[in-house]
Amino acid sequence: MLDIRIETFLTVCEFMNYTKAAQKLNITQPAVSYHIHTLEQEYGMKLFDLQDKKWVLTPAGQAVRSVALTIKHHDSMLRMTLQRMAKNKEHMVIGATLTIGIYLLPDIIADFLRDNPSVQIRLIIADTQELLKKLDVKEIDFAFVEGFVPQNEYETRVYSRESFIGVCAADYPLRCSSCYLEDLLKERLLLREQSSGSRKFLERCLQSRNLQMSDFHSQMEINNLDALKHLTERGCGITFLFERAVEEELQKGTLKKIPIRDFSIAHDFTFLWKKGSTFSKRYECFFKTALDCKNKKL
Incomplete structure (x- = not known):
């Protein structure tokens, strides 16, 4: 069973506000203060500091939070395991x-x-x-x-370990049969959203060559993988993806791999x-x- 003081502590961490924590736990604010105080006494260290009228975790509080989350997860897993x-x-x-x-x-x-x-x-x-x-x-x-x-x-x-490749439509008018990465800067680059792992990987690849997204002629951002592939198939530009994501399109011939001499990347x-x-x-x-x-x- 999870100690009520740990539950209180984690709820305060969630809101960084004793009143909101009390409301969520359906207890009084003095009870919240008491639970935190007894934890601090037990561990012999302050868990929260008041800075600029805002509660923040101390280094000790951060350590307790990390372990407390693990305890809560194990308690939850144990309950689910027993139920199942x-x-x-x-x-x-x-x-x-x-x-x-x-x-x-x-x-x-x-x-x-x-x-x-x-x-x-x-x-x-x-x-x-x-x-x-x-x-x-x-x-x-x-x-x-x-x-x-x-x-x-x-x-x-x-x-x-997966290959990361450049692709375009099967009939896309590439200017040469084999090119260097910088040759592709004249093209429109189709991109996943900023939080995408494949986009961040592409950014790192470009940075290692002293290049960036803005070096391409133009960019189009699409936050849906299927839509990005369909736009690429329609010849709207080129894109870079893990080969695993375009295996079917490459086999069908609706997309083709761009032969880039200086771009052999895996992740x-x-x-x-x-x-x-x-x-x-x-x-x-x-x-x-x-x-x-x-x-x-x-």
């Missing part, structure tokens, strides 16, 4: 970035459910930063991401979960299923 043991059911909340969620995970989940038919799965598609936030507050169990991950905070496993798709989880073995089992699924296709 009674119903003979298990539950997983999986996060994935768009390309992985659409083009890789369906086969992985299908294989997993074949061997674990009683497991209930919830899949959340979001960008890398949003998924990391959800991992931090224990809203998801683990995630597959294509973005960059701080290695010190998460257990990580490389799932695959890891990563499986990760929060460090210190007591459910690590469970997550490793899912990852093994993912690897087995990938190896079947080789």
Whole structure:
């Protein structure tokens, strides 16, 4: 059972306001103050400071919050596990970035459910930063991401190394059969939204060559992958995506890979979960299923 003082502490962290925390918990503000005071006495350190009339976490408070979130997640997982043991059911909340969620995970989940038919799965598609936030507050169990991950905070496993390529319509009038990246600056660049992992990866690739998005003749931003691919097929410009996302279009011949002499790029798709989880073995089992699924296709 989660200590009521921990629940109070995390609610104050959520609002940084004792009155709002009291309202959410349906207790009095003096009770909130008492819970925080007893925690501070128990740990021998201040957890909050008042700065410019606003509550902020002290370094000790930040440390307690990190552990408290883990405790809350484990308490929640234990309750769900016990409930599902009674119903003979298990539950997983999986996060994935768009390309992985659409083009890789369906086969992985299908294989997993074949061997674990009683497991209930919830899949959340979001960008890398949003998924990391959800991992931090224990809203998801683990995630597959294509973005960059701080290695010190998460257990990580490389799932695959994926090619990142430039593509255009099959009949797009490229100025040469083989080109350099700078030759493409005359084209219109079709882009995913700013939070997209593939866009951030492209930005890094360009920066490594002292280039940026604005160096292209013009840009068009599209926050939907299917719409971006359809616009590219219609000859509205060129785009850069993970090859996995355009396999079908390349096979059909509606899109073609742009032969860029100085652009041979690949990036890891990563499986990760929060460090210190007591459910690590469970997550490793899912990852093994993912690897087995990938190896079947080789």
